[in-house]
Amino acid sequence: MxxxxxxxxxxxxxxxxxxxxxxxxxxxxxxxxxxxxxxxxxxxDGYMSVTVREYGCTAAGSVTFRKLEEGETAPPHGVDSEPPDSVQGVSRQVGIRWMRLSGATPEDLAACNTFSLPQLYSYSLGDELAPSGKRRVVGVLKLNGSAPVELKIFVNASLPKxxxxxxxxxxxxxxxxxxxxxxxxxxxxxxxxxxxxxxxxxxxxxxxxxxxxxxxNRPLTNIDNGCGGYMDDFYNGLGGVGL
Known part of the structure; x- marks a missing residue:
């Protein structure tokens, strides 16, 4: 139509x-x-976010969403995309599996130890000056860990104007x-x-x-993500190591 x-x-x-x-x-x-x-x-209201888009990247501490201008080079840990309004979920790779991270407030994230692999994330929107001199919206996904990790970031793709x-x-x-x-x-x-x-x-x-x-179409949520049960302390609480 x-x-x-x-x-x-x-x-x-x-x-x-x-x-x-x-x-x-x-x-x-x-x-x-x-x-x-x-x-x-x-x-x-979440009614028109009908497509879940997945981004894969390597990150250490944070990931930034910004729509790059012509000729602009993507910085490390950056995603060339219009920033989503919100992030639906984040997972990090643990061996051959993916462990779901938990959402947290920026205040809770700031109080956490950052010298390990991340278990928490927060997302917020801001703005910055683009190379053209115009201001643009940026989205910043922050992690409570500074070690480089492989991430999958899931966002809802909203309808355009x-x-x-x-x-x-x-x-x-x-x-x-x-x-x-x-x-x-x-x-x-x-x-x-x-x-x-x-x-x-x-x-x-x-x-x-x-x-x-x-x-x-809603998936089950209370399922084993591959790193649960008695191994939680090893993979989650203590930062974990790859399998």
């Missing part, structure tokens, strides 16, 4: 245009802005979610209160469908 088709459907549902009447001009531009605000909110004419590559399940989120914002902006209640109900039902789908 394209952005134009989505906006057309929403405006027809809200009776802002008649069936077959094309949405254009200021109304289309306004709906484009409303759509992107709806997507931003759904991203923040859309422009008129763009195609939204998602299943129908997510098209409905975006459509009803857009309709709610249209109803509020244009004070279409007779449509607002139904749009909000449709949005709740779409979110429930996403929640059910997510639950069915």
């Amino acid at each position: 394209t952005v134009n088709e989505l906006i057309q459907t929403a405006c027809e549902d809200m009776s802002l245009v008649g069936d077959g009447e094309t949405v254009g001009g200021e109304l289309a531009a306004s709906c484009e802005g409303l759509l992107n605000r709806a997507v931003t909110q759904l991203n923040q 859309y422009r008129l004419g763009d195609t939204i590559y998602l299943s129908d399940l997510y098209h409905n979610l975006i459509l009803y989120a857009l309709e709610v914002r249209i109803a509020r902006k244009y004070k279409l209160y007779s449509y607002l209640e139904q749009a909000e109900r449709d949005l709740v039902e779409a979110k429930d469908s996403i929640d059910k789908n997510t639950l069915q």
